[in-house]
Each structure stands twice: as structure tokens, then as C-alpha cells.
Amino acid sequence: MKFKTIIISLIIYIALAALLPLINQYEATYKFLPGTTDGFQLFFLMLLLIIPSTIFSLIFGYLLPPVYLFLHKNIIGRRMNYGIQEKKESKKFRKAYRGVFAGLMAMNLSLLLAPFLTKYVIKVTILSERSDTNLFFMSFIFGLLLTLGPSVGLFASAWFLNDSGISYTNIEQANEKNDIIEIRAVGNWYTYALKGYAGVGVIISYISILLRFLASNDELFNMIFNGILTFSLPFLLAASIMPSLLILEYLKEHRKKYVRSLAKKLGIINNLEVNIVVQ
Numbered sequence: 001m002k003f004k005t006i007i008i009s010l011i012i013y014i015a016l017a018a019l020l021p022l023i024n025q026y027e028a029t030y031k032f033l034p035g036t037t038d039g040f041q042l043f044f045l046m047l048l049l050i051i052p053s054t055i056f057s058l059i060f061g062y063l064l065p066p067v068y069l070f071l072h073k074n075i076i077g078r079r080m081n082y083g084i085q086e087k088k089e090s091k092k093f094r095k096a097y098r099g100v101f102a103g104l105m106a107m108n109l110s111l112l113l114a115p116f117l118t119k120y121v122i123k124v125t126i127l128s129e130r131s132d133t134n135l136f137f138m139s140f141i142f143g144l145l146l147t148l149g150p151s152v153g154l155f156a157s158a159w160f161l162n163d164s165g166i167s168y169t170n171i172e173q174a175n176e177k178n179d180i181i182e183i184r185a186v187g188n189w190y191t192y193a194l195k196g197y198a199g200v201g202v203i204i205s206y207i208s209i210l211l212r213f214l215a216s217n218d219e220l221f222n223m224i225f226n227g228i229l230t231f232s233l234p235f236l237l238a239a240s241i242m243p244s245l246l247i248l249e250y251l252k253e254h255r256k257k258y259v260r261s262l263a264k265k266l267g268i269i270n271n272l273e274v275n276i277v278v279q
Helices: 002-021 038-048 050-061 065-076 099-121 131-165 171-177 186-195 200-215 218-230 235-252 250-267
Strands: 081-084 166-169 183-185
Touching: 002 038, 002 186, 002 200, 002 235, 038 131, 050 065, 050 131, 065 131, 065 186, 065 250, 081 171, 081 250, 099 131, 099 200, 099 235, 131 186, 131 200, 131 235, 131 250, 166 186, 166 250, 183 186, 235 250
Parallel strands: none
Antiparallel strands: 081 166, 166 183
């Protein structure tokens, strides 16, 4: 089955979300989510996360590629040769975990927003009852609703370019200077640039906060369940992004034609073929 990984991931994601109302019976934390307990509110939050990633992947995916391509060609690649690389279509879907770094970027942005969100999203009655660590962590979780969509959108724009095969090479410069030849997809260049905001530092900061949050749990079972759920948060976010990946895969041919039509306006028409001889 082509989309086996996505289907299994979504089943696990929904199953974990469904367990939350049964496990977490604490008083509801948030002002703007339905439910009388934390468990119900977090259940709805996990379901809601699917919506912004889907919307932003389409909006940014269609709006930003012309900007990305124009900037790259006129700033980074002024002396590069651009073209289109044709790729063989795989029978297997190998892009299921594209969303991991988008999820990490969302976490990074939410960690920055959390201190400012607390007084706006947490109920007044809860502010005096919970520890600062708990309030920060719950604000961080809510912040993902605000940051996941834009993060996915930024990466989706790079995926649009990557799937279209728009690439560049420095072959002429390399021949002139006797330098190393580089061939790279424009989408990959942006993907690596964006990954800089979703690196190891995010994980270290998150784990530090998470450990303090888990230490405040009184019940062993809650601590174990919350630990599993929160340690796997990057992968859960990746799972919440998977419906948008399915939609993008369905629109793949349309997306390729769209991006290549933009490339044509910038003079990127020819196929990019480089012969490599290993001696």
C-alpha cells in the first residue's frame, strides 16, 4: 500500500488523542477550547492541529514559490545555470516524514511565544493554581495551533519547488576556476536553510522544559503517559501534517505545471543534464 506509513501514523495519532479524555481529568486549562477537563481540551487541540497545516501548505505553497525562485535566481544564483531535472516517479510514498522539521520549527516558534500567551489563553482561575513550569508548558502546547500552519507553509513552498525539479549548477564557474561542480535542487536549498530554525537546540530546550513539567506530575501513571505523549511530540506533529501531504501528493502534477510555468517566466526552460564520469 503506497500510503501505509501515513495511514498507520494517523491511526496512532487519533488513538493517542482519544485516550487523553480518559487519562487526564484535571480541570480545563484553556479559555478558547471546548471541554471541562484538560484531556478533552487537548483532544480537540490535537484534532485542530490538522487544519492549519492543511490550509497553510496550500496557501503558502502556491504563493511563495515565485518569491523563493525569484530571490534565489537573482541573489544566490546570479552566475548559476538553471534548468529542470526530470525524476522517476517512485511507486512508494517516501515523503511521509517530511513534516518532522516543520514540526520542530513550530515548536521553536511556540517556545518563543509561550511567555506572551499565558495570560491570554489560560483561564484566570488556573493562573494561581498551577506552577510556572506547568503554565509555560500548557501555553507552549496551545501556541502550536498558531505556529504549525505557517511553519508547514514555509516548508511546503520548498516542497513545491523540489517536486517540480527546478535545479541549478555552477558547472561553468567550476570549469573556469577548476573548482568542484555542484548540482542542487532549489527546493533543497530552501529546505536546508529552514532546517536551521528547527535544529538540535530546539530539542534540547524542549526536553529541559518537559522534564521539569513531568517532575510536577504526582501520579506515576499520568507521568508515564504524559512522558510518552510529550517526548513523541515532534513525531505527533509530523503525523498531524500528513493529511496535507496526501493533498499535496494528489495535486502533484498540477503543482509541477504551476511551478514550471513560473520558472519559464524567469527563463528556466531547458532540462538540466550533467554527465558525470567516474574514473
